[in-house]
Amino acid sequence: MREDCRRHTGPLFDHADTLSVVRDMDALRRSLGEKKINYFGHSYGTLIGEQYAEEYGDRIRSMALTANIDHSLGAREFLVSSAAAAEDSFQEFVKWCDRTSSCALHGRDVTAVWDGLLARADRGEIRDPEHPDRVLTAHEITFNVFRMFYGPDREQLAAYVAGLDAQEPSERQRSTQPRQVRPSTPQGADKETEAEPFYAVFCQDWRFRAKDYPEYARLTQAEMRAAPHMRGTPRVHPAVAGCIGWPDEVNNPQHRLRVTEAPGILMLHARHDPANHFSWAANVHRQTRGTTVLLPYEGAGHSVYGRSDCTRDAVDDYLTELRMPSPGSSCAPAAKNTTH
Incomplete structure (x- = not known):
């Protein structure tokens, strides 16, 4: 599979790691003539944000991360x-x-x-x-x-x-074998290449x-x-x-985060996230304690931003006014899930 993907993709295949994405993102900042960026990252997007803060922390105005990934595991x-x-x-x-x-x-x-x-x-x-x-x-x-x-x-x-x-x-009881369905392809025609x-x-x-x-x-x-x-x-x-x-x-092998020049970064994470364990956010916060504020959402689900007025206001207030929630605070579970 690896060689087939490389053959169809070309040189880009060997530079798809997150650190390469971070460098591309800073190139976009330069090309737009922006001195600093505002960044919101969710799930995999948090890894992009974490590594951007590590590499280019002095070029960040604000950064909010939800459903965080711990790249040290x-x-x-x-x-x-x-x-x-x-x-x-x-x-x-x-x-x-x-x-x-x-x-x-x-x-x-x-x-x-x-x-x-x-x-x-x-x-x-x-x-x-x-x-x-x-x-x-x-x-x-x-x-x-x-x-x-x-x-x-x-x-x-x-x-x-x-x-x-x-x-x-x-x-x-009719059958214990799933039917294998294959699309009809004209003889000699190339199989469709998918983006994966x-x-x-x-x-x-x-x-x-x-x-x-x-x-x-x-x-x-x-x-x-x-x-x-x-x-x-x-x-x-x-x-x-x-x-x-x-x-x-x-x-881009895993390692503990080393963020030295970034401003305050806001992190939100659901206590019962099905994909990214809450300990991941806690670990990232410990690695960047002088830089990050972790606001737990005490409910369930993967997305966090739109869960409640508490989570939405925390992100909006920070990104627009640079107002951080108090360290040690949290957001209560929403009475009804409002976001996916």
């Missing part, structure tokens, strides 16, 4: 904390369903329903509701649910799980290279222990596995 820490974040969101969903009468699984043992559903998927018994001729794997189900944690879209999530669980045995930059970026930003299968198996076992119901981390596991076999040389 080793492979085991990264996998285990990512898995723990997904598992935490699952447990938060279970607690919500137990106390919410509108949950489609209210009054049932949600954990038992979920574990049973994945076991049935392992046996090829669960079908895609939108494509009944196709079997859903356990990984596909966990990934679909993981994405709903981002909202979190709990009503939709509960209805999705309840619907799969309610499938009749007669629906599940993720691995070019991820594998140049992180030195995650399992030396052999036993090491990979140990990482996977640690990940599974951290998330037994979510079966690890649906997003990060494929990312780490996708870097196996890449060269050991990494353009």
Whole structure:
């Protein structure tokens, strides 16, 4: 895959790491004639912001970062904390369903329903509701649910799980093999080339290279222990596995942040983020304690800015007026999710 991507992309492929992006961003600043920038970064965008602050801190007027990434983690820490974040969101969903009468699984043992559903998927018994001729794997189900944690879209999530669980045995026994659907391609025609930059970026930003299968198996076992119901981390596991076999040389290897010249940086992070563990934000804040202020959002979900008046005002006041929230303050969970 790596060589195929390089062949189709050209020299750009070897310069897709975040540090290269940061240098390009400063080139844009220069070309626009701006002395300083205002920057808002979310999720992967926080890594861009963190490294811009490290390289060009004196060129920042304001910087707000939400759902922060900790670029100092080793492979085991990264996998285990990512898995723990997904598992935490699952447990938060279970607690919500137990106390919410509108949950489609209210009054049932949600954990038992979920574990049973994945076991049935392992046996090829669960079908895609939108494509009944196709079997859903356990990984596909966990990934679909993981994405709903981002909202979190709990009503939709509960209805999705309840619907799969309610499938009749007669629906599940027709076939145990998913149909392989391939687009018709005229003989001799080139296959369509798709833009898939993720691995070019991820594998140049992180030195995650399992030396052999036993090491990979140990990482996977640690990940599974951290998330037994979510079966690890649906997003990060494929990312780490996708870097196996890449060269050991990494353009932008992980390291502790060294920010020395930047002004105050505002960080927000949900306490129950399904993808980026809250400890990542806490670690980044510890590494930059003289520069950053961390404002926790005590609720769930991946996006943070539009959660409540508290989160929105904190970011707006800082970016426009450079007013920081008081250190040690936090934003209460919103009564209703208003952003995704």
